[in-house]
Amino acid sequence: MSHHQRAMAFDYGTRQIGVAVGQTLTGSAEPLANLRARDGIPDWEQIGKLIKEWKPDILIVGLPLNMDGSDSEMSTRASKFARRLEGRFQLPAQCIDERLSTFEAKQQLRDQRRTPGSYRDNPVDSLAAALLLETWLASQPKENS
Structure with a gap:
């Protein structure tokens, strides 16, 4: 019996939260949306709509730890x-x-020749969410087909 999971990932930030979706079947993820947040508080209704539309089995949240692996104020808020x-x-x-x-x-984005000024309308947060979701997907046990 194989159970493929659909996952939704969040790159948490105080002003924006990037969202991406992916699945264990393909091991790939794609950027979905950048949601505005007010001091880290998202529009829960927007998140609810995305969850209802994509029906994920699991939610993945990026934990921005300090480079030495210790908790940061942001990782506490992300948790x-x-x-x-x-x-x-x-x-x-x-x-x-x-x-x-x-x-x-x-x-x-830099490799795609985007300029730093264009990040504002670029999906850097949703792309970051997709990258962290791909990391999670790669860590999942492979199923025998």
């Missing part, structure tokens, strides 16, 4: 966000280390 997601939408939420995902997302 709290994950617990709220879990409680609000009755779905398992898992936090994963995302120390380099935003950096990597900006690097990818």
